[in-house]
Amino acid sequence: MAVIELTESNIEDTINQNDIVIIDFWASWCAPCRAFAPIFEAAADNHPDVVFTKINTEEQQGLASYFQIRSIPTLMIFRDQIALFNQAGMLSAPQIDELLGKVKELDMDQIRAEIEREQNTTQ
DSSP states (O other): OOOEEOOTTTHHHHHHTOSEEEEEEEOTTOHHHHHHHHHHHHHHHHOTTSEEEEEETTTOHHHHHHTTOOSSSEEEEEETTEEEEEEESOOOHHHHHHHHHHHHHOOHHHHHHHHHHHHHHHO
16 A cells, blocks of 8 residues: 655544554655655555555644654554554564554553543543
């Protein structure tokens, strides 16, 4: 599956209309980002049930600011519109496979209940 370039105009629909979305925040001048790109693209081919996306932090500075990206590459994973993972740095192909396996196994009803409990205790 091809990697989708996210912008301010398509990010909301992409996250809202897909079960699992992984985002690679990157920039063209970033050597680790360039080294990670083929790993990320190969993972997209291996996980057709996951939407693989990229955000160029130079071109989409508003999104980089909104998600508080301080280091690149940074990966984020959303499942059912909930951010479950946010980490700076490259991952290997086996690490991506393992991480996505764990994301797919999560009980999202339990996750939503935990979020609701936390929100109720902070209000």
